[in-house]
Amino acid sequence: MHVTPLEDWIIERTHLAHKSQEALRAYQLEKLMHTLAYAKDKSRFYNEKLKETDLNSITSLGDFEQIPFTKPSDIKHNAHDFLCVSAHEVERIVTLNTSGTTGDEKRIFFTHEDLEETIDFFQYGMNCLVEKGDKVMVLLPGSSYGSIGDLLKKALLRSNIECVVHGLLQDIEKVAACIEEQHINCIVGIPMQVRYLSLMKPELFERHIQKVLLSTDYVPDALVKTLSRNGTCKVFNHYGMTEMGYGGGVECECLNGYHLRENHLYFEIIDPETGKLVRDGEYGEVVFTTLNRQAMPLIRYKTGDIARFVTKPCGCGTFLRTMEKVRGRMENKVNIKGHEVHLKDLDEIILNYDAVMDYSAQCYEEKALHVRLIVSKTADIQALQKALYQAIDAHFKGVLRLSIDFKEDDGSSKITNSMIKRKLHIGKMEIRV
Ligand SMILES: [Zn+2]
Known part of the structure; x- marks a missing residue:
């Protein structure tokens, strides 16, 4: 087992005197203090937010816990108020719109140096899985300057690794032909899209694909099991979001959680109710600060x-921290009569069946769950239906009224939103008169 390449990278970039958590925390504290002063001085948002905070009183990581949180809605309302540089220094603006509603966009700004840091992280992060001679296909957007695919390609070039940036998976046949012709052996892509490709074209994974890096959405264990095909394909998870500068952490060969980009980001895990840090080993919400x-x-x-x-x-064997794979998003959870229904629980049951190409789930307050499955043309629907009713009922101990409907895959499901960013839809039951 090789130590994660992120370890040497972080030591080199931070000039840490020794490999220890204490030394790294001291480095991060210094950077956090700098970030607080810089943001308060340069950005309208933090100038206002930190008005009451005496920055000289922040001298430890414990003190840092008094600093108020920044919420995604803050960026939605005033992205420009976050800017710390003049407009001509901004090299890339990413507009994120997760809800699809106009006026609900988040804008994230990057300077040239900000993008350079991401390329640097991608270069060393990719060394967790690729080596000389590998050929990578990126099934993520990459046509514009500073997009995730563009930065990944630049990072791989620095390690002399060939890379084809294809964009999102839309045309299965085109992607399959490209993998064959170019002798691709490694794919970077969105979890449900790569799963779809592997189910539609299993021969590609038998003959060519040895490694996969999944990114942009959380990854259910059942999906990793399908893709790894009894261990013949190694499935690595990457954790990141645009706000982090795309990248946040990546798994080492142990495939047991991410090591983090700790020279650029400081991570905390909090109890979302109280806002206090949870102990290591306890679940909570991930919070980060850029350094x-x-x-x-x-x-x-x-x-x-x-x-x-x-x-x-x-x-x-690294001294770096490990974060367990993200279990999903807080909003993808609903509490019905003391039972938590989480998208992850459904994923672990439903994605076990290779006949399921995609699905969406809707949970109603009246303890009813509706699941719509997109199934392969060859699926035995009756058998699948029976197995799923039993498995879901057993897991939720009958508290849910369950209905399932089926739609045969017509080849369009690979581009649905549910595959790109999956959601548990939560709403009121429609009352039909
Ligand atoms: Zn490791």
């Missing part, structure tokens, strides 16, 4: 992702 960001530093930014820090040292 070097120029255009738009973010301080204690609430991600909405649920995860925990692993208490045992990683098998690769």
Whole structure:
């Protein structure tokens, strides 16, 4: 087992005197103090937000816990108020719109140096899985300057690794032909899209694909099981979001949680109810602070992702922390009569069946769950229906009224929104008269 390449990278970039958590925390504290002062001085938002905070009183990581959180809605309302540089220094603006409603966009700004830091992280992060001679296909957007695919390609070039940036999976046949012709052996993509490709074209995974890096959405264990095909394909998870500068952490060969980009980001896990830090090993909401960001530093930014820090040292032997794979988003959960229904629980049951190409789930307050499955043309629908009713009923101990409907895959499901960012739809039951 090789130590995660992020370890040497972080030591080199931070000039830490020794490999220890204490030394790294001291480095991060210094950077946090700098970020607080910089953001308060340069951005309208933090100038107002930190008005009452005496920055000289922040001298430890414990003190840092008094700093108020930044919420995604803060960026929605005043993205420009976060800017710390003049407009001509901004090299890339990413507009995120998760709800699809106009006026609900989040804008994230990056300078040239901000993008350079991401490329640097991608270069060393990708070394967790690729080596010379590998050929990578990126099934993520990459046509514009500073997009995730563009930065990934630049990062791989620095390690002399060939890379084809294809964009999102739309045309299965085109992607399959490209993998064959170019001798691709590694794919970077969105979890449900890569799963779909592997179910539609299993021969590609038998003959060519040895490694996969999944990104942009949380990854259910059942999906990793399908893709790894009894261990013949290694499935790595990457954790990141645009606000982090795309990248946040990546798994080492142990495939047991991410090591984090700790020279650029400071991670905390909090109890979303009280806002206090949870102990290592306990689940909570991931919160991060950028340490070097120029255009738009973010301080204690609430991600909405649920995860925990692993208490045992990683098998690769690194001194870096390990964060267990994110379990999903807080909003994808509903409480019905004391039973939590979480999208992850449904995923672990439903994605076990290879006949299921995609699905969406809607949960109603009247303890009813409706699941709409997109199934392969060859599926035995009756058998699948019976198995799913039993498995879901057993898991939720009958508290849910369950209905399932089926739609045969017509080849269009690979581009649905549910595959890109999956959601548990929560709403009131329609009353039909
Ligand atoms: Zn490790």
